[in-house]
Every structure is written in C-alpha cells, then in structure tokens.
Amino acid sequence: MGGPVAEDTVGASVQVDREVPGLIVKFGAYPLHHGGVGAIRSLGRLGVPMYAITEDPYTPAAASRYLRRAFVWPTTGAEDPGQLVEGLLRIGRRIGRPAVLIPTDEEAAVLIAEHREELAGPFLCPSVDPGLPRRVASKQGLHELCEEHGHGLASPAAAFPRSYEEVVAFADTASFPVVAKNREAFLRRSRPAVGGTTRIATRAGLLALARAWGPDPGVILQEYLPREQAEDWIVHACFDRDANPLALFTGVKVRSWPPHAGMTAHAYVVDNPELADLAARFVKRIGFSGVADLDLRFDRRDGRYKLLDFNPRMGAQFRLFESAAGVDVVRALHLDLTGRPVPEGEQRAGRRYVVENIDLPALLAYRRGGYTTPHAPARASGTELAWFAGDDPLPFLTMLARFVRPGARHLCQLWRDRRRGTPK
Incomplete structure (x- = not known):
C-alpha cells in the first residue's frame, strides 16, 4: 500500500x-x-x-x-x-x-x-x-497460562470456586485479606459478581458477599499482595504475527483511581530490561500478536513479578510510552498491519503521564495512606497529559463539561465507600 x-x-x-x-x-x-x-x-x-x-x-x-x-x-x-x-x-x-x-x-x-x-x-x-x-482476558485463563508458560513470570496464588460451598472451604484456610475479581472479562457488564478488584478483609466479609453470587460464583479469589511489600509495573507492547516485539515499553504506576486497584492516574516510564525480557518471552511462548497492556506487581517478599492483568488491546495510558523514533504501540500496530517497517528506538525514559480528572483525588488518597512508589524519578523528562493538548483542546473541554458535576459526585461516593469498607 x-x-x-x-x-x-x-x-x-x-x-x-x-x-x-x-x-x-x-x-x-x-x-x-x-x-x-x-x-x-x-x-x-x-x-x-x-x-x-x-x-x-x-x-x-x-x-x-x-x-x-x-x-x-x-x-x-x-x-x-x-x-x-x-x-x-x-x-x-x-x-x-x-x-x-x-x-x-x-x-x-x-x-x-x-x-x-x-x-x-x-x-x-x-x-x-x-x-x-x-x-488472556479471563483471570482463570491467564492464571493457567502463567502456570504453563510463565518460567519466571508468576501469577498470584488463586482459587476458582464453583459453588458457595467451595467459597466456604477456601475461606476456612485462606490468609486474609484476599482479593476478588470477576473470572471472565465479559461478565463485567452482563452479570458481574463484583464491581472490580475488591479487597476483602475477613472471612465473614467474604461469606457475606458470596451469598449473593449464586450457584456459580464467577469469581477468582486471589492472594493479596500488600502494597508495602510490592511495586506496580506496567508493560505496553505490540507484537507481530510471530509474537516478536515490534515495540515494548516498561513503566511504573505511581497512582491509580480508585486507589491501588483502579485505572492509572499517574505513571512514569522506567527502564526495566529484566521485566521487558520476561514479558517478551511469555508472549512468545503463548503466541500472542497485536497490542497488549500488562499490569504486574513485583513482590519483594519473594523477588518475583506477578502478572495481574493481560489486556489484549491498547491500554488507556498507552501514550505514556514512545520510542526515540516516535513510535507508540498504536503506531506500531498500524505500521505492521499496513506492511510498513516499525522503526527501532529506545523508550524515552523519565516521561510522565497524568490523567487530569482523576489524579488529584488519587494524590490526596495516596498522601493520606503515606504510600510512595519506588523507582519513580524525582523529575520528569516530559509530561503527557491524557486530555489536554494545545493542538486539540476540545476533547479536554468536553471532558470537563461531562465530568465536573456527575464525575465529582461519583468520585466522592467511591471514596466514601472505600473509607467505610464497602465493596466496590
């Protein structure tokens, strides 16, 4: 072409x-x-x-x-x-x-x-x-793929109960807190068991939730990786038809909303050759091609990277990452599918990404919790805003018009629920 x-x-x-x-x-x-x-x-x-x-x-x-x-x-x-x-x-x-x-x-x-x-x-x-x-979009499927093909890339310990009785059996031996997530991606909007990543502090809290999950709970119950002993990393990449990386980037998630369990609100590009190699080898073994967005948590207790999510599409924060040749994962995808070469180039380390409408409440929440992110550089080499762009201002203004009133109410309610311990 x-x-x-x-x-x-x-x-x-x-x-x-x-x-x-x-x-x-x-x-x-x-x-x-x-x-x-x-x-x-x-x-x-x-x-x-x-x-x-x-x-x-x-x-x-x-x-x-x-x-x-x-x-x-x-x-x-x-x-x-x-x-x-x-x-x-x-x-x-x-x-x-x-x-x-x-x-x-x-x-x-x-x-x-x-x-x-x-x-x-x-x-x-x-x-x-x-x-x-x-x-890979299924929590159970991803867990099984990590067990089969991880070879250094781990998955948190998990259980996949198929009945209320199996939830009870899990609760009798589990170490709390635990995390509950929907087992399949498509359940998120059709009949979700939980509203998202849900931290459950006690056995009684888990059983109370499980009573509403029906005969097949549709959840994964996962070990909780304490944030005080962990680091949140992200990998964005684009792979060709042979599962070779055309563009691969690593970074750290500084803040998310809702705190510690939601979408990225603030992140930095940080070089991590070990993680890049682990991710590339895992994708090669499973044979994935296209754009992928991976969320991982480095568990300092055992020194392993644990794969939490494998999104088989572009991540919302993909513009955090760009190579010195001007390539991001969406550009790499378009180039590859149109038969064009993807220019090589190192990732532009130190870049920062900020989602304006959710980073301020996330900042307040993280400061209250006293949490700081390891590896985040003291000074950014450049900042990419999610919404505002001088050459394209209308999306930012449209976001403000739609977000300010209903969005502020929603954020406040999420924060109040979290303070009271209400499951998301």
Missing part, C-alpha cells in the same frame, strides 16, 4: 500509510475514555484518517479535530456477537476502504479475534489465535 512519509512529534520520520484509516472500536458506555482520544491523536497527527465508535455525538473522542467521523452506536458489550459483527461490517462499508481496527476494551478485542475471518474484508487486524484474547 502506498503513502507518504509523515513527521512525528519528536521529529523522526515514521512511514505511515495515509490511505489506510484507523477505527477506534469500543463496546459499552464509558464516554470519558482518554485512551481512545490518545489513539485518535497519535495516528491523526501523522495524517491517518481516524474514525471512532462513540456512545453519543458529544463524547471527548467525537470532539477531536483529528477525528474524521464518529459512528454513534450505543452498546453494552453484552449483545449477541453476530449483531456486533454486523454492526462493524456496516461501519466498514460506510468507511469504504480497509481500516485498521483499534479495540479499547476486552469485549471488542475478543470479538475481533474470534470473528477475524468475517471482518477481514473491510478491516485489518492481527493474525492472533482466535481463542487467545479471550483466554
């Missing part, structure tokens, strides 16, 4: 094909998604025509100057897969030329992998084993 060379934001030449658009694919109602805005800007600044699926016409993504068109399509993520595939094909016909699919959630990533042959005409997507994204 032909196309001119475009200059990226740090001055290096990145040979993108401007004849191949990108489509941001999201299922479910989460209009304030800074990752989608970041992907639109990242490729849009290189001249790639960008399209996006949005809940309504007034999302921050729809307001970006780099978006050619928003396809308004409200979904829950729990629709029949055939219905979602047909909707994507309709959008493909309206775009009128092959486009690179860029999923922003597990539902989209799994659907695209499992229906790649049906989508292959109007869309470009990685040649991944159709069942692998679903497996």
Whole structure:
C-alpha cells in the first residue's frame, strides 16, 4: 500500500500509510475514555484518517479535530456477537476502504479475534489465535497460562470456586485479606459478581458477599499482595504475527483511581530490561500478536513479578510510552498491519503521564495512606497529559463539561465507600 512519509512529534520520520484509516472500536458506555482520544491523536497527527465508535455525538473522542467521523452506536458489550459483527461490517462499508481496527476494551478485542475471518474484508487486524484474547482476558485463563508458560513470570496464588460451598472451604484456610475479581472479562457488564478488584478483609466479609453470587460464583479469589511489600509495573507492547516485539515499553504506576486497584492516574516510564525480557518471552511462548497492556506487581517478599492483568488491546495510558523514533504501540500496530517497517528506538525514559480528572483525588488518597512508589524519578523528562493538548483542546473541554458535576459526585461516593469498607 502506498503513502507518504509523515513527521512525528519528536521529529523522526515514521512511514505511515495515509490511505489506510484507523477505527477506534469500543463496546459499552464509558464516554470519558482518554485512551481512545490518545489513539485518535497519535495516528491523526501523522495524517491517518481516524474514525471512532462513540456512545453519543458529544463524547471527548467525537470532539477531536483529528477525528474524521464518529459512528454513534450505543452498546453494552453484552449483545449477541453476530449483531456486533454486523454492526462493524456496516461501519466498514460506510468507511469504504480497509481500516485498521483499534479495540479499547476486552469485549471488542475478543470479538475481533474470534470473528477475524468475517471482518477481514473491510478491516485489518492481527493474525492472533482466535481463542487467545479471550483466554488472556479471563483471570482463570491467564492464571493457567502463567502456570504453563510463565518460567519466571508468576501469577498470584488463586482459587476458582464453583459453588458457595467451595467459597466456604477456601475461606476456612485462606490468609486474609484476599482479593476478588470477576473470572471472565465479559461478565463485567452482563452479570458481574463484583464491581472490580475488591479487597476483602475477613472471612465473614467474604461469606457475606458470596451469598449473593449464586450457584456459580464467577469469581477468582486471589492472594493479596500488600502494597508495602510490592511495586506496580506496567508493560505496553505490540507484537507481530510471530509474537516478536515490534515495540515494548516498561513503566511504573505511581497512582491509580480508585486507589491501588483502579485505572492509572499517574505513571512514569522506567527502564526495566529484566521485566521487558520476561514479558517478551511469555508472549512468545503463548503466541500472542497485536497490542497488549500488562499490569504486574513485583513482590519483594519473594523477588518475583506477578502478572495481574493481560489486556489484549491498547491500554488507556498507552501514550505514556514512545520510542526515540516516535513510535507508540498504536503506531506500531498500524505500521505492521499496513506492511510498513516499525522503526527501532529506545523508550524515552523519565516521561510522565497524568490523567487530569482523576489524579488529584488519587494524590490526596495516596498522601493520606503515606504510600510512595519506588523507582519513580524525582523529575520528569516530559509530561503527557491524557486530555489536554494545545493542538486539540476540545476533547479536554468536553471532558470537563461531562465530568465536573456527575464525575465529582461519583468520585466522592467511591471514596466514601472505600473509607467505610464497602465493596466496590
């Protein structure tokens, strides 16, 4: 495919094909998604025509100057897969030329992998084993993959109860606190057992929750890794069809919201060759291709990295990472799927990423808890804001308009619930 060379934001030449658009694919109602805005800007600044699926016409993504068109399509993520595939094909016909699919959630990533042959005409997507994204997005599937292929990359000790009685048996021998998560990614919106990562302090608290989980709890019960003895690391990467890394980055999560268990609010790029090697070898063994976002916790008690999440899609904070050649994981994906070489280059260490609307409450919460993050540099070499950009201000203003009143109420309620010990 032909196309001119475009200059990226740090001055290096990145040979993108401007004849191949990108489509941001999201299922479910989460209009304030800074990752989608970041992907639109990242490729849009290189001249790639960008399209996006949005809940309504007034999302921050729809307001970006780099978006050619928003396809308004409200979904829950729990629709029949055939219905979602047909909707994507309709959008493909309206775009009128092959486009690179860029999923922003597990539902989209799994659907695209499992229906790649049906989508292959109007869309470009990685040649991944159709069942692998679903497996890595599953907490149980990821745990099993770590046990089979980890070889240095561990998974926290876990149990997968299939009845209330098995929860009771677990509670009788477990060391508390423990963590509960939904076992499968798709349960998050259709019939979630818990609202997210939920720390449970006592046996009585676990059994009280379990009574509402039904005959099949649908949860993973996992050992709690105390933050005083741990470090939160992230890996973002893009892999080719042979599971070789085209771009691979490491960093530390400084703050998240809700505290210690939610999305990244503040992070730094930090070189970690050991972790990069562990992640690359694990992905090679399982044969994954495409973009991945990994969350890990380094447990200082045993000196091991423990893989908490493997998201088979771009992470919301992916713009934290960029190489000296101007490549991030979304650019690497577009280059690879359009047959272009991905320029090599070291990651730009010391860069900082801040999500403006959630970092302030996260900062207050972390200061109250007295927690500091090891390895975070004293001074950033540069800061990437999730929402504000001088060349594209409308997404930031749209975020403010949608966030300030309902968002502030939601953040306050989350914080009050957390202080009272209410499960999320």
